[in-house]
Amino acid sequence: xxxxxxxxxxxxxxxxxxxxxxxxxxxxxxxxxxxxxxxxxxxxxxxxxxxxxxxxxxxxxxxxxxxxxxxxxxxxxxxxxxxxxxxxxxxxxxxxxxxxxxxxxxxxxxxxxxxxxxxxxxxxxxxxxxxxxxxxxxxxxxxxxxxxxxxxxxxxxxxxxxxxxxxxxxxxxxxxxxxxxxxxxxxxxxxxxxxxxxxxxxxxxxxxxxxxxxxxxxxxxxxxxxxxxxxxxxxxxxxxxxxxxxxxx
Amino acid sequence: xxxxxxxxxxxxxxxxxxxxxxxxxxxxxxxxxxxxxxxxxxxxxxxxxxxxxxxxxxxxxxxxxxxxxxxxxxxxxxxxxxxxxxxxxxxxxxxxxxxxxxxxxxxxxxxxxxxxxxxxxxxxxxxxxxxxxxxxxxxxxxxxxxxxxxxxxxxxxxxxxxxxxxxxxxxxxxxxxxxxxxxxxxxxxxxxxxxxxxxxxxxxxxxxxxxxxxxxxxxxxxxxxxxxxxxxxxxxxxxxxxxxxxxxxxxxxxxxxxxxxxxxxxxxxxxxxxxxxxxxxxxxxxxxxxxxxxxxxxxxxxxxxxxxxxxxxxxxxxxxxxxxxxxxxxxxxxxxxxxxxxxxxxxxxxxxxxxxxxxxxxxxxxxxxxxxxxxxxxxxxxxxxxxxxxxxxxxxxxxxxxxxxxxxxxxxxxxxxxxxxxxxxxxxxxxxxxxxxxx
Ligand SMILES: Nc1ncnc2c1ncn2[C@@H]1O[C@H](COP(=O)(O)OP(=O)(O)O)[C@@H](O)[C@H]1O
Ligand SMILES: [Mg+2]
Numbered sequence: 001x002x003x004x005x006x007x008x009x010x011x012x013x014x015x016x017x018x019x020x021x022x023x024x025x026x027x028x029x030x031x032x033x034x035x036x037x038x039x040x041x042x043x044x045x046x047x048x049x050x051x052x053x054x055x056x057x058x059x060x061x062x063x064x065x066x067x068x069x070x071x072x073x074x075x076x077x078x079x080x081x082x083x084x085x086x087x088x089x090x091x092x093x094x095x096x097x098x099x100x101x102x103x104x105x106x107x108x109x110x111x112x113x114x115x116x117x118x119x120x121x122x123x124x125x126x127x128x129x130x131x132x133x134x135x136x137x138x139x140x141x142x143x144x145x146x147x148x149x150x151x152x153x154x155x156x157x158x159x160x161x162x163x164x165x166x167x168x169x170x171x172x173x174x175x176x177x178x179x180x181x182x183x184x185x186x187x188x189x190x191x192x193x194x195x196x197x198x199x200x201x202x203x204x205x206x207x208x209x210x211x212x213x214x215x216x217x218x219x220x221x222x223x224x225x226x227x228x229x230x231x232x233x234x235x236x237x238x239x240x241x242x243x244x245x246x247x248x249x
Numbered sequence: 250x251x252x253x254x255x256x257x258x259x260x261x262x263x264x265x266x267x268x269x270x271x272x273x274x275x276x277x278x279x280x281x282x283x284x285x286x287x288x289x290x291x292x293x294x295x296x297x298x299x300x301x302x303x304x305x306x307x308x309x310x311x312x313x314x315x316x317x318x319x320x321x322x323x324x325x326x327x328x329x330x331x332x333x334x335x336x337x338x339x340x341x342x343x344x345x346x347x348x349x350x351x352x353x354x355x356x357x358x359x360x361x362x363x364x365x366x367x368x369x370x371x372x373x374x375x376x377x378x379x380x381x382x383x384x385x386x387x388x389x390x391x392x393x394x395x396x397x398x399x400x401x402x403x404x405x406x407x408x409x410x411x412x413x414x415x416x417x418x419x420x421x422x423x424x425x426x427x428x429x430x431x432x433x434x435x436x437x438x439x440x441x442x443x444x445x446x447x448x449x450x451x452x453x454x455x456x457x458x459x460x461x462x463x464x465x466x467x468x469x470x471x472x473x474x475x476x477x478x479x480x481x482x483x484x485x486x487x488x489x490x491x492x493x494x495x496x497x498x499x500x501x502x503x504x505x506x507x508x509x510x511x512x513x514x515x516x517x518x519x520x521x522x523x524x525x526x527x528x529x530x531x532x533x534x535x536x537x538x539x540x541x542x543x544x545x546x547x548x549x550x551x552x553x554x555x556x557x558x559x560x561x562x563x564x565x566x567x568x569x570x571x572x573x574x575x576x577x578x579x580x581x582x583x584x585x586x587x588x589x590x591x592x593x594x595x596x597x598x599x600x601x602x603x604x605x606x607x608x609x610x611x612x613x614x615x616x617x618x619x620x621x622x623x624x625x626x627x628x629x630x631x632x633x634x635x636x637x638x639x640x641x642x643x644x645x646x647x648x649x650x651x652x653x654x655x656x657x658x659x660x661x662x663x664x665x666x667x668x669x670x671x672x673x674x675x676x677x678x679x680x681x682x683x684x685x686x687x688x
Contacts, residue, residue: 073644076638
């Protein structure tokens with residue numbers, strides 16, 4: 001589904017990703033862990049098409065497309081989704097209209113007609129209930145005045161509505177209480193299937209108690225320095241990243 | 250000699266049947282216009298707003314009266330329960346008006362129908378709130394004055410239904426001038442809502458409109474005010490809104506400037522009693538080669554008053570916008586709270602904004618804040634929308650609309666929100682693909 005080969009990325013003249021490679025097949029869940037500032041968010045941004053993230057060399061292929069030839073909206077329509085570490089507040093743009101615009105765009109790409117307003121409203125209410133986001137949040141501006149946890153639920157709501165093939169969750173679990181964490185986990189587990197894949201960026205084992213990953217990777221200094229199965233996360237929880245130091249260096 | 254100059258005030262004389270009791274007022278204003286200086290580049294308050302389109306426009310005549318057909322959609326605000334006055338090129342259209350029977354609590358009358366008491370009230374306040382010496386166009390408006398609208402609300406009366414005053418222009422054979430005047434006098438504890446709605450009937454327009462409004466709010470009075478400039482692009486509008494607030498009075502005023510190739514609106518609030526409050530919100534949108542200039546002045550003359558002013562503008566194409574927001578806190582005005590924010594969005598590299606907040610503070614125990622920004626659409630917001638599959642162009646429109654929609658959402662009367670949203674949506678383009686997710 002996603003194949004990243006020897007990716008080098010520069011941001012504002014600074015090398016952030018330094019030869020990152022990663023293979024993700026349909027049906028898999030990958031966890032990416034690693035120290036702050038190691039480039040985890042950068043990976044999500046460059047894959048989803050944020051401007052200012054310069055690909056120096058290497059490639060990323062998603063479902064047969066060269067990702068870097070597509071603009072951000074086309075990547076999303078093709079089934080790539082990034083749940084932001086810091087979701088953006090957009091006052092004045094109603095959350096409902098934003099969700100509908102997204103879903104319509106993705107459906108149009110799939111050759112499906114847009115939902116009529118009533119059907120969509122029902123669907124959005126249903127899904128927001130499933131992530132425990134009260135319906136008033138649909139009427140507010142996008143993420144406007146939402147708490148940290150509410151913003152993360154809103155990200156998961158978007159994921160549920162857009163039904164992406166590959167979802168990258170960038171620290172969606174950070175700062176969440178256990179209930180919210182379960183909501184996120186249920187959202188992911190509900191969508192887990194042979195056709196979908198997930199990349200979970202996280203610092204904490206506790207998310208991985210709920211969403212059991214197939215692979216765990218450690219990202220440090222812009223590269224994957226260690227990969228393993230789910231037990232690697234437990235090891236990291238216990239020992240931190242220091243024992244990887246030789247590899248990190 | 251240009252068409253519009255020092256002789257303009259005298260060039261148009263009032264009709265024979267014009268209100269004699271207003272003659273002294275007109276005379277005074279004529280003198281003030283003659284004594285004033287035609288604004289040019291060196292006139293500070295008009296520095297960025299050249300009056301060439303007016304000077305060269307041959308507007309010095311009043312419209313010829315004629316029958317016009319006006320579609321209801323042009324002036325109606327669906328869902329709004331209101332009293333309505335409709336003027337077309339300055340002439341009242343009785344068949345389009347809708348007035349409640351006269352009552353003690355509230356009177357709506359035209360100056361030409363005013364009884365002696367009302368005439369006395371008008372003469373008492375007219376030109377005392379909007380001073381002709383401050384603004385030559387107030388003098389010009391006054392020197393041409395034949396008629397106007399008076400809204401008077403008696404003490405402690407709450408008038409729920411807004412007074413909706415529609416000023417429509419329709420093209421005439423030759424270019425012409427229209428003048429409007431409104432006086433609102435709210436007695437102590439009275440409450441009312443006024444909607445000033447400037448509009449036109451078709452794209453082709455050849456008028457110069459001058460609309461001056463004066464509000465006198467006695468102690469504890471509350472006025473909700475909307476001023477909507479929705480004229481078509483070929484109009485010129487130079488007008489002003491002037492309010493005096495007595496103790497604990499409250500004004501909530503919103504303006505929308507959209508349309509007209511040249512708009513100049515002066516807003517002035519005087520806090521003349523302690524503890525009065527002004528909420529002043531506004532939106533201006535300018536595109537093509539339009540030019541809009543908003544000059545607002547808030548005078549805090551007494552203690553414990555407050556003002557919150559939030560103005561947002563979007564400028565597209567080669568259009569220009571000027572915002573000058575002055576807050577003046579007099580020595581006596583201790584414990585004043587005043588905030589002014591003006592944010593602008595430029596949609597092109599050729600659009601221009603001149604924004605200048607001015608704080609003048611002569612009291613020490615006050616809290617004041619002001620900020621003015623000019624920016625482009627935020628990259629991060631744009632990327633967020635695009636990362637959800639939304640087309641970049643559509644995302645830009647959504648973000649621009651969102652920027653002003655916040656202020657629309659704050660309007661107290663929902664029918665106005667419903668009226669304005671589609672109009673604003675249209676402003677962002679006739680391409681429904683780009684605007685389909687705005688409403
Ligand atoms: N816009 C930017 N300009 C300059 N440096 C940046 C920018 N964004 C990220 N960085 C730097 O890139 C590195 C990796 O950041 P990030 O990908 O956010 O790390 P992580 O998500 O792993 O904590 C950090 O050193 C950070 O300071
Ligand atoms: Mg990060």
